[in-house]
Amino acid sequence: MLRVGIIGCGKIADGHVEQIRAIGRGEVVAVCDREPLMAEQLAVRLKIPGRYDDAAEMFAKERLDVVHIATPPDSHLFLAKMAFAAGCHVFMEKPFALTAAQTREILALAEQAGRKAGVNYLYNYETPGLELEELVKKGTLGEIVHLDTSYGYNLAGDYGLAVMTDPGHWVHRLPGKLFHNVLDHVLAKVIPFLGDEIDTRVLAFRRRGPTGSAIVDAMPDELRFILRSGGVTVSGNVSAHGRPVPHTLKVVGTNDSVELDYTARTLIQASRWSAPSALGRQFMAWTQAKQLAANGRRNITRFRKYEFHYFQCMRVLLDRFYDAVEGQGPDPIPPEQILRVCRVIDQIVEGVDACMAQQNGNGTAKEVAA
Amino acid sequence: MKILVTGAGGFLGKQIARSLLMQGQNDLRLHFRNKAPAGFIESLLKEFPQAQIETAAANLLARGSFDAMLQGVDCVIHAAAGMKGAAADMFANTVMGSRNVFEACGKTGIQRITLISSFAVYKTDGMKPGDTLGEDTPIEPVGVDKGPYGYAKTRQEHMFMEFAAQYGFETVILRPGVIYGPGGGALSPRVGLKAMGLFASLGNGALLPLTYVENCADAVARAAVHAPSGSAFAVTDDNIPTCRQYLDGYLKNVQKMRVVTLPFGLFLWVSKKLVAYNKASKGQMPAVFTPYVVKSMYTPIRYSNDGLKKIGWTQRVPTAEGLSRTYAWLKAQPPR
Numbered sequence: 001m002l003r004v005g006i007i008g009c010g011k012i013a014d015g016h017v018e019q020i021r022a023i024g025r026g027e028v029v030a031v032c033d034r035e036p037l038m039a040e041q042l043a044v045r046l047k048i049p050g051r052y053d054d055a056a057e058m059f060a061k062e063r064l065d066v067v068h069i070a071t072p073p074d075s076h077l078f079l080a081k082m083a084f085a086a087g088c089h090v091f092m093e094k095p096f097a098l099t100a101a102q103t104r105e106i107l108a109l110a111e112q113a114g115r116k117a118g119v120n121y122l123y124n125y126e127t128p129g130l131e132l133e134e135l136v137k138k139g140t141l142g143e144i145v146h147l148d149t150s151y152g153y154n155l156a157g158d159y160g161l162a163v164m165t166d167p168g169h170w171v172h173r174l175p176g177k178l179f180h181n182v183l184d185h186v187l188a189k190v191i192p193f194l195g196d197e198i199d200t201r202v203l204a205f206r207r208r209g210p211t212g213s214a215i216v217d218a219m220p221d222e223l224r225f226i227l228r229s230g231g232v233t234v235s236g237n238v239s240a241h242g243r244p245v246p247h248t249l250k251v252v253g254t255n256d257s258v259e260l261d262y263t264a265r266t267l268i269q270a271s272r273w274s275a276p277s278a279l280g281r282q283f284m285a286w287t288q289a290k291q292l293a294a295n296g297r298r299n300i301t302r303f304r305k306y307e308f309h310y311f312q313c314m315r316v317l318l319d320r321f322y323d324a325v326e327g328q329g330p331d332p333i334p335p336e337q338i339l340r341v342c343r344v345i346d347q348i349v350e351g352v353d354a355c356m357a358q359q360n361g362n363g364t365a366k367e368v369a370a
Numbered sequence: 371m372k373i374l375v376t377g378a379g380g381f382l383g384k385q386i387a388r389s390l391l392m393q394g395q396n397d398l399r400l401h402f403r404n405k406a407p408a409g410f411i412e413s414l415l416k417e418f419p420q421a422q423i424e425t426a427a428a429n430l431l432a433r434g435s436f437d438a439m440l441q442g443v444d445c446v447i448h449a450a451a452g453m454k455g456a457a458a459d460m461f462a463n464t465v466m467g468s469r470n471v472f473e474a475c476g477k478t479g480i481q482r483i484t485l486i487s488s489f490a491v492y493k494t495d496g497m498k499p500g501d502t503l504g505e506d507t508p509i510e511p512v513g514v515d516k517g518p519y520g521y522a523k524t525r526q527e528h529m530f531m532e533f534a535a536q537y538g539f540e541t542v543i544l545r546p547g548v549i550y551g552p553g554g555g556a557l558s559p560r561v562g563l564k565a566m567g568l569f570a571s572l573g574n575g576a577l578l579p580l581t582y583v584e585n586c587a588d589a590v591a592r593a594a595v596h597a598p599s600g601s602a603f604a605v606t607d608d609n610i611p612t613c614r615q616y617l618d619g620y621l622k623n624v625q626k627m628r629v630v631t632l633p634f635g636l637f638l639w640v641s642k643k644l645v646a647y648n649k650a651s652k653g654q655m656p657a658v659f660t661p662y663v664v665k666s667m668y669t670p671i672r673y674s675n676d677g678l679k680k681i682g683w684t685q686r687v688p689t690a691e692g693l694s695r696t697y698a699w700l701k702a703q704p705p706r
Contacts, residue, residue, distance in 0.1 A: 009458065010462075011455075011456035011457070011458040013458065014447075014456070014457065014458065018652075018653050021652070022652040022653065035464075035466065037465055037466050038458065038461070038462065038466070039462070041458065041465070041521075041522075041525070042458070043404050044514055044521075045457060045514055045518075045521065067609065118398075126494060128558055148543070158454060158455040158456065158459060162455075162459065164402055166403075166429055166431070167403060168429055169431055173529070212405075303654070306650065306651040306654050308650060308654055309651075309652065309653055309654045310457040
């Protein structure tokens with residue numbers, strides 16, 4: 001069993017510990033948080049023997065094989081350096097780093113140390129994401145032409161309220177503020193279809209009214225972007241106001257197109273008008289309904305097999321990451337993809353900054369050359 | 371005497387301020403995370419023109435950043451707490467925030483602190499039907515088996531006593547049952563849960579330890595000033611209904627629902643199955659109701675508020691009136 005440590009004992013740490021235990025590849029032997037009370041609560045609630053408020057001490061005493069870093073991203077480079085120096089593999093919570101430059105540095109350190117650097121781009125491993133992977137591998141969709149990625153968040157939810165009511169929240173320190181913390185989810189799914197040269201156009205604005213806090217009000221809440229890499233384009237929507245909160249991806253290929261709903265865990269092929277005349281159009285809705293029913297049946301089967309956990313996707317990703325750590329498989333998220341995601345985040349953040357600087361409540365488009 | 375109330379913008383906090391003023395405490399400093407609710411201070415001053423009310427905005431998670439808020443304060447009523455969110459968030463908002471408050475109070479030399487705790491801290495799993503819960507009932511040693519909220523509140527209380535031992539301030543603790551009233555929640559988990567278009571009635575014939583928000587605030591204000599140091603109080607009203615009676619009133623006065631009744635024995639059996647399923651499925655369904663939680667929360671016990679009466683607390687709003695006001699307010703709310 002691999003000896004695993006967790007740094008950062010906020011709410012996502014629960015998910016890491018539970019999924020490490022679920023795959024049975026490692027034992028969480030210690031947790032660490034700069035705030036001793038947070039380390040205490042995670043250790044007590046999840047019955048973990050070691051607890052630290054100093055990462056260096058944890059590395060020195062626990063002989064860890066793998067460390068999961070679940071702290072805010074401004075600490076990732078510092079902690080990764082320490083982890084690689086201690087001979088650990090690193091599984092990083094997103095955002096991987098504050099900037100692409102920091103990402104390059106972390107990935108280079110991993111390579112020098114001969115250790116793995118993974119990242120929690122979990123939604124690539126949701127069941128519709130895995131089905132998409134298979135369809136692409138088989139060539140069912142043909143060449144990819146366009147992807148439309150949509151992600152939402154609720155500013156009235158627990159996390160949203162924490163961000164909205166606390167100007168000191170770490171999200172406000174991120175270069176791209178709230179978007180910076182969710183763009184990985186939006187981009188990680190589409191980046192595998194893009195090359196290294198990516199053109200970006202960005203529109204960002206604040207739709208909600210002012211709160212009176214300059215820091216909170218500086219945070220935009222609606223983002224649209226377009227990416228182009230060669231013959232492939234991506235349109236992106238990150239929204240705080242759209243309901244129901246979206247988490248979808250549409251993939252348009254030269255042979256076929258599919259729509260993925262990550263919340264419902266469904267993948268539906270686009271309807272095709274194959275029978276002639278008005279009568280032929282009658283069949284399309286029923287064909288779609290049949291596909292949805294098949295998705296529902298598959299979800300029930302997964303539930304019965306205990307494969308329908310909220311973090312099932314993280315479980316699959318971690319299993320593959322631990323395969324890579326033990327030399328039994330490739331990196332589930334290759335380093336070049338991590339870097340590409342971070343580069344596009346930098347570009348979008350630059351566009352968001354330009355938009356917010358230019359506007360007083362109205363959106364402005366900004367083109368950022370790759 | 372200048373009294374600081376933390377979390378004064380909350381459901382209970384707002385009423386604590388009013389109760390203090392009603393009981394003749396005219397020198398208040400009210401803490402809000404950002405700012406006071408619109409019109410709140412104005413309404414207090416209109417009702418109590420003699421009052422001296424100061425306001426202070428502070429993020430209690432920012433350790434060491436609010437010493438100024440404590441300057442000149444004689445007594446603190448710490449009502450701010452994290453009531454929802456993930457386990458880690460609830461712990462941070464309740465325990466870390468409280469650590470920062472107690473530490474700052476200790477360093478500033480505050481003489482007396484009143485903590486608003488919760489019924490959730492009581493160790494009740496071993497109580498038998500008909501037993502009485504009161505201020506002598508012991509509290510959980512750790513509380514982790516009571517779920518995230520119970521754990522956070524238990525840790526908060528133990529920490530409170532650790533800081534009191536370190537700094538020597540006087541302590542008073544109030545542990546309210548289910549605080550209700552206009553502006554509060556509708557159906558406590560003690561009554562039951564809504565799921566898939568049905569309402570599962572869980573508490574049934576067990577007494578619902580209600581305390582109307584104004585009565586609870588009166589108890590806090592009374593104890594904060596008059597209770598002996600080291601005392602702790604269970605806060606419930608008199609003539610409280612059973613969970614089923616509360617639910618029937620809700621169904622009649624607020625909203626119709628299809629109700630499925632889960633008797634205690636069956637509920638206990640279901641909780642054992644839930645724990646087994648949670649383990650087998652590696653957490654696919656959370657074990658929200660464990661046998662420990664079911665025994666602790668749903669055993670039909672009695673509640674005593676004798677301790678409060680000994681320090682002169684009386685119930686200002688009769689339970690029937692409190693229920694009537696609450697149902698009327700809930701009925702007037704837009705459907706969710």
